[in-house]
Amino acid sequence: MQEDGSQVNLDFVRAIVAADSKSNKWDGRVVTRFPPEPNGYLHIGHAKSICLNFGIAAEFGGVCHLRFDDTNPEKEEQEYVNSIIEDVRWLGWDWGEHLYYGSDYFEQMYEYAVQLIKAGKAYVCDLTAEQIREYRGTLTEPGRDGPDRNRSVEENLDLFEKMRKGEFPDGSRTLRAKIDMAHPNLNMRDPVMYRIVHAEHHRTGDKWCIYPMYDWAHGLEDSVEKITHSICTLEFENHRPLYDWFLDELGAYHPQQIEFARLNLTYTVMSKRKLLRLVQEGYVEGWDDPRMPTVSGMRRRGYSPEAIREFCRRIGVNKFNSTVDMALLEHCLREDLNKTSRRVMAVLRPLKVVIDNYPEGQSEELEAVNNPEDPQAGTRKVPFSRELYIEQEDFMEEPPKKFFRLAPGREVRLRYAYFVTCTDVVKDEAGNIVELHCTYDPATRGGDAPDGRKVKATLHWVSAADAVEAEVRLYESLFTKENPDEAGEGEDFTANINPDSLETVTAHLEPSLAGAEPLDRFQFERLGYFCADAGSRAGKPVFNRTVTLRDAWAKIQKGQKNT
RNA sequence: UGGGGAAUAGUGUAAUGGUAGCACGACUGACUCUGGAUCAGUUAGUCAAGGUUCGAAUCCUUGUUCCCCAGCCA
Numbered sequence: 001m002q003e004d005g006s007q008v009n010l011d012f013v014r015a016i017v018a019a020d021s022k023s024n025k026w027d028g029r030v031v032t033r034f035p036p037e038p039n040g041y042l043h044i045g046h047a048k049s050i051c052l053n054f055g056i057a058a059e060f061g062g063v064c065h066l067r068f069d070d071t072n073p074e075k076e077e078q079e080y081v082n083s084i085i086e087d088v089r090w091l092g093w094d095w096g097e098h099l100y101y102g103s104d105y106f107e108q109m110y111e112y113a114v115q116l117i118k119a120g121k122a123y124v125c126d127l128t129a130e131q132i133r134e135y136r137g138t139l140t141e142p143g144r145d146g147p148d149r150n151r152s153v154e155e156n157l158d159l160f161e162k163m164r165k166g167e168f169p170d171g172s173r174t175l176r177a178k179i180d181m182a183h184p185n186l187n188m189r190d191p192v193m194y195r196i197v198h199a200e201h202h203r204t205g206d207k208w209c210i211y212p213m214y215d216w217a218h219g220l221e222d223s224v225e226k227i228t229h230s231i232c233t234l235e236f237e238n239h240r241p242l243y244d245w246f247l248d249e250l251g252a253y254h255p256q257q258i259e260f261a262r263l264n265l266t267y268t269v270m271s272k273r274k275l276l277r278l279v280q281e282g283y284v285e286g287w288d289d290p291r292m293p294t295v296s297g298m299r300r301r302g303y304s305p306e307a308i309r310e311f312c313r314r315i316g317v318n319k320f321n322s323t324v325d326m327a328l329l330e331h332c333l334r335e336d337l338n339k340t341s342r343r344v345m346a347v348l349r350p351l352k353v354v355i356d357n358y359p360e361g362q363s364e365e366l367e368a369v370n371n372p373e374d375p376q377a378g379t380r381k382v383p384f385s386r387e388l389y390i391e392q393e394d395f396m397e398e399p400p401k402k403f404f405r406l407a408p409g410r411e412v413r414l415r416y417a418y419f420v421t422c423t424d425v426v427k428d429e430a431g432n433i434v435e436l437h438c439t440y441d442p443a444t445r446g447g448d449a450p451d452g453r454k455v456k457a458t459l460h461w462v463s464a465a466d467a468v469e470a471e472v473r474l475y476e477s478l479f480t481k482e483n484p485d486e487a488g489e490g491e492d493f494t495a496n497i498n499p500d501s502l503e504t505v506t507a508h509l510e511p512s513l514a515g516a517e518p519l520d521r522f523q524f525e526r527l528g529y530f531c532a533d534a535g536s537r538a539g540k541p542v543f544n545r546t547v548t549l550r551d552a553w554a555k556i557q558k559g560q561k562n563t
Numbered sequence: 564u565g566g567g568g569a570a571u572a573g574u575g576u577a578a579u580g581g582u583a584g585c586a587c588g589a590c591u592g593a594c595u596c597u598g599g600a601u602c603a604g605u606u607a608g609u610c611a612a613g614g615u616u617c618g619a620a621u622c623c624u625u626g627u628u629c630c631c632c633a634g635c636c637a
Contacts, residue, residue, distance in 0.1 A: 234568070236637090241567090323575090328588085458597065556598085
C-alpha cells in the first residue's frame with residue numbers, strides 16, 4: 001500500500017510474499033536471506049539482490065539474514081567476508097542478530113547426510129570426476145548407474161565416516177544422492193553431496209576434509225534458519241527440483257525457492273570471474289577502483305547508498321534477462337546528489353584571467369550559496385582577487401554559433417562575483433592562449449546588474465592566489481561498448497576496455513575544499529559531482545569525478561561535429 | 564534433436580478478459596546567477612500467425628527467437 005492508501009504494483013516476488021502473508025502460509029512470518037559466497041567483492045548486481053531480500057523483509061515486517069555460503073574453502077577468504085559485511089551495512093541494511101555462516105551447520109549437514117544414507121537415498125561413490133561425467137550421460141542421452149550405486153547402507157555409513165576422518169585422498173570418493181541416472185534434469189542424476197578436499201577453511205580450519213556441495217548445503221542452511229522465501233537467480237531454476245527433493249526426503253522444514261533475473265548493465269561486466277580478471281590483470285587498480293561496478297568501487301567513486309537503492313527500486317524484478325541502461329543508474333545518482341551535494345567552485349583546466357581595473361593587491365570575500373536545492377545548507381565566503389582562473393573551455397577566441405561563454409569583447413558573469421568583459425588575449429609563441437585580460441564592473445558585485453542588463457553565461461572561477469591544488473581523476477566508463485562481451489574473433493571483453501577511462505588533472509579548487517574529508521561529496525559547479533578519494537589527505541587532496549552534470553553545450557558540440 | 568524458463572516503445576517496467584500507462588533516453592520549448600536543477604510538450608511498443616470472445620498484452624493452438632543446465636563451483 002502507498003501512503004495515499006492506493007494499491008501499489010507488486011513485482012512477482014513480492015506478490016508471492018504478499019499472498020503467503022495473507023494466507024498465513026508461514027504463520028505470518030517473512031524470513032529472507034542474502035547468502036553471498038565470500039569469494040569476491042559485492043557488485044551492483046548483488047545490490048539488486050540485497051535490496052530485494054532486505055527490502056521485502058522490511059516491507060512485510062520480517063527479517064533478512066546475512067549468511068555466508070562458505071562451503072568451498074579453496075576460493076573463500078576472510079577478506080571477502082569483511083568487505084561484504086561493510087558493503088551491505090553501507091547500503092543501509094541491518095541484519096540485527098542474524099549473521100550466519102553455512103560452515104556453522106557442517107555438523108548438522110553431516111548428520112542429515114547420515115540420515116539420507118540410512119534411508120537408502122545416498123551412497124558413497126568411488127568414481128573419479130571424469131568417470132562421473134561419463135556416467136552422467138548428456139543433455140539428450142540418459143546416464144547409467146555407477147558400480148557403487150547399490151552398496152549396502154552399512155558399507156556406505158562406514159565409508160562416509162572414513163571420508164570424514166580423512167582416510168581417503170582428495171577426489172577419491174564422493175557422497176552422492178541416489179535419485180535417477182536417467183532423469184531429464186541433469187541435476188537429478190545422482191548429484192554429488194560431498195567431496196573430499198583437504199583444505200584449510202577460513203573459519204573451520206582443518207576440522208573438515210569433506211565439504212558439502214551447493215545443492216546439498218543451501219537448502220539445509222535455509223531450512224535450519226527457517227527461511228520462508230529463498231530468493232535466488234534464474235540459473236538455479238534447474239536446481240529447484242533438487243532443493244525440494246533433499247528437503248522432502250529429509251522431512252525437514254522446507255522454504256520456497258523463487259528465482260529472479262540477475263542484473264545486467266550497459267558498458268560494464270558483472271560476473272565475479274571477469275571482475276577478478278580486471279583486478280588481477282591490472283586493468284584497474286583493485287576491487288574498489290572507482291571504475292568498477294563493485295559496491296566498494298562505487299562508494300569510492302562517490303555514489304550514495306540512497307542512489308543505489310533508488311536504482312534497485314526502479315529496475316524492478318522479473319524472470320527474463322534484460323540489460324539496464326547505465327543512464328538510469330546515472331539519473332538516480334544525479335537525482336540524489338543534486339539534492340544533497342554542497343556546491344563549490346573548481347577549475348579543472350585553468351586559464352589565467354587578469355582583471356585589469358581591479359586594484360592590485362586587493363581582495364574581498366563574496367558570499368556563495370552552498371546548495372540552491374537546500375536552503376538549510378547556508379552560504380560560505382569565496383575569495384576574489386585581481387588574478388583568477390577560469391576553465392579553458394569557457395573561452396573561445398572565435399566563438400561559434402550557440403557558444404554563450406567568454407569571447408573577445410563579450411561580457412559574462414563570474415558566479416557570485418562580477419560581470420567581466422574580455423579585452424585582450426595573450427598567446428605564447430606557439431599560438432596557444434595563455435592569459436586573458438578583462439575589465440570588471442564594480443556595480444555588479446555579487447553577480448547582479450543594477451541596470452538590469454543580462455549576460456548569456458555565468459562562469460565558475462577561483463582566485464589564483466587562494467586556490468588549492470588537487471589531483472582530480474576524471475573517470476569515463478571502463479568499456480567502449482554497451483555490451484563489452486561483443487568482441488571480435490579470438491578477442492574477449494578486455495578488447496573493449498576504454499583506454500581513456502581515467503584522466504588525471506591538477507585542478508585549482510576554492511580554498512574551502514582544503515578541509516575535505518575522504519568520501520565527502522561535492523558538486524563542482526558546472527562540471528559534475530566529485531568525491532574526495534578514500535586516500536585524500538589535507539595537503540594532498542585527491543578527488544574522483546563521480547559523474548558529470550548533464551551538459552547541453554556538449555550535446556550541441558557533438559551535433560555540430562556530426563554535421 | 565532432452566529438460567527447465569522467458570518474450571510489451573531505443574532501454575527498464577505496469578496493465579492478470581475492458582481506454583496499452585509510467586520511468587530513463589532522445590528531441591522541442593519555457594525558465595534560470597550552474598548550458599545544472601525545475602516545468603511543459605513530442606517521439607515510440609504488445610515476437611508471429613491463427614482461434615475463443617461483444618471485447619485479448621492477458622485465454623487456446625501452432626510457430627519463431629532468446630536464456631539456463633552435461634563442476635567433486637556457487
